[in-house]
Amino acid sequence: xxxxxxxxxxxxxxxxxxxxxxxxxxxxxxxxxxxxxxxxxxxxxxxxxxxxxxxxxxxxxxxxxxxxxxxxxxxxxxxxxxxxxxxxxxxxxxxxxxxxxxxxxxxxxxxxxxxxxxxxxxx
Amino acid sequence: xxxxxxxxxxxxxxxxxxxxxxxxxxxxxxxxxxxxxxxxxxxxxxxxxxxxxxxxxxxxxxxxxxxxxxxxxxxxxxxxxxxxxxxxxxxxxxxxxxxxxxxxxxxxxxxxxxxxxxxxxxxxxxxxxxxxxxxxxxxxxxxxxxxxxxxxxxxxxxxxxxxxxxxxxxxxxxxxxxxxxxxxxxxxxxxxxxxxxxxxxxxxxxxxxxxxxxxxxxxxxxxxxxxxxxxxxxxxxxxxxxxxxxxxxxxxxxxxxxxxxxxxxxxxxxxxxxxxxx
Numbered sequence: 305x306x307x308x309x310x311x312x313x314x315x316x317x318x319x320x321x322x323x324x325x326x327x328x329x330x331x332x333x334x335x336x337x338x339x340x341x342x343x344x345x346x347x348x349x350x351x352x353x354x355x356x357x358x359x360x361x362x363x364x365x366x367x368x369x370x371x372x373x374x375x376x377x378x379x380x381x382x383x384x385x386x387x388x389x390x391x392x393x394x395x396x397x398x399x400x401x402x403x404x405x406x407x408x409x410x411x412x413x414x415x416x417x418x419x420x421x422x423x424x425x426x427x
Numbered sequence: 428x429x430x431x432x433x434x435x436x437x438x439x440x441x442x443x444x445x446x447x448x449x450x451x452x453x454x455x456x457x458x459x460x461x462x463x464x465x466x467x468x469x470x471x472x473x474x475x476x477x478x479x480x481x482x483x484x485x486x487x488x489x490x491x492x493x494x495x496x497x498x499x500x501x502x503x504x505x506x507x508x509x510x511x512x513x514x515x516x517x518x519x520x521x522x523x524x525x526x527x528x529x530x531x532x533x534x535x536x537x538x539x540x541x542x543x544x545x546x547x548x549x550x551x552x553x554x555x556x557x558x559x560x561x562x563x564x565x566x567x568x569x570x571x572x573x574x575x576x577x578x579x580x581x582x583x584x585x586x587x588x589x590x591x592x593x594x595x596x597x598x599x600x601x602x603x604x605x606x607x608x609x610x611x612x613x614x615x616x617x618x619x620x621x622x623x624x625x626x627x628x629x630x631x632x633x634x635x636x637x638x639x640x641x642x643x644x645x646x647x648x649x650x651x652x653x654x655x656x657x658x659x660x661x662x663x664x665x666x667x668x669x670x671x672x673x674x675x676x677x678x679x680x681x682x683x684x685x686x687x688x689x690x691x692x693x694x695x696x697x698x699x700x701x702x703x704x705x
Contacts (some may be wrong), residue, residue, distance in 0.1 A: 320487045328663060331659055334656065338656065339431055339434060346429060349467070349651070351470060355649075355650065359652065360645055374652075375653060378652035382480050386638050389634050389637075389638035392634070399501065405502075405566075408502060415512055415635070419639055422639050422640075422641075
């Protein structure tokens with residue numbers, strides 16, 4: 305029993321590390337492409353215009369990233385980082401399931417549902 | 428300033444923010460937004476977007492190490508996260524209704540409060556009174572590793588902790604920060620958890636809370652890839668090195684120095700927000 309708990313905790317830790325590494329590499333790679341093409345341009349972040357529609361939805365971000373646009377790849381890395389939080393909560397629910405702690409399985413699944421609705425309905 | 432220069436400066440400042448945030452346990456977001464707004468003249472909505480994402484990256488990077496050490500209490504974390512997640516969604520929606528000056532002033536006030544809380548913190552707040560009934564009902568009591576072997580701890584005032592967590596979540600969604608100071612306040616001061624349990628559990632759930640607002644931030648166009656890229660990478664690497672350099676050692680004078688920086692930024696944010704609105 306205890307050993308299987310440790311295995312799941314280790315898996316949560318590994319998922320977190322791997323997810324951050326993957327997201328970080330996507331962002332860094334996209335960032336290099338982006339700066340390669342836009343290094344000399346002036347920046348104007350002092351006026352808020354909001355992102356173009358394509359970078360506001362998950363489908364749009366994936367589409368942009370597939371064209372190997374630097375901004376698209378960075379955004380994909382950022383979405384991946386957010387999605388990883390859902391995996392983290394799901395693994396925590398599994399941990400409680402193995403412990404047969406029904407109350408916490410429900411609490412954790414409730415949080416997972418709220419996160420999923422928030423990300424997929426908005427993102 | 429062209430894009431390459433801008434990104435390089437941003438990378439350096441974010442690295443420092445992440446490094447100091449990890450050393451002092453206050454997190455990087457709390458100085459990042461004011462730095463972006465005051466130094467780099469970035470609109471506060473973009474600054475909040477970049478900061479929120481960095482908070483998720485930092486939490487994920489640090490949590491992996493902390494779970495292994497055995498301090499993180501996942502039950503307490505998930506129970507309190509119910510309040511934080513709901514608060515975060517409310518906060519993110521409210522952020523869209525307020526104009527930039529109002530957000531700047533609220534941000535400044537939160538900075539002042541964080542600096543105050545961090546300066547007056549007591550190190551040991553554990554108590555021998557029996558745990559709160561909710562803590563028993565939801566089996567929150569835990570065991571933490573100490574030098575003399577595992578030690579049992581009790582959990583107090585759960586409703587106050589849950590309420591403060593709702594507030595922390597709302598501020599997180601409203602301002603794009605991790606609200607680590609309020610989360611630690613909930614667990615350390617209200618629930619009387621051992622300090623290391625409070626900080627590591629807070630660190631574990633900060634990323635989950637921030638993820639709840641992230642959907643709204645993406646949809647509203649607060650997350651700009653060009654701006655977020657150097658900020659996220661800088662904060663992530665900075666916080667990982669910060670945690671490694673002083674993992675566990677007490678850095679009292681550093682925390683006081685950092686709190687004073689936060690205090691100054693808070694005053695500047697309030698002043699700027701009010702001046703711009705008049």
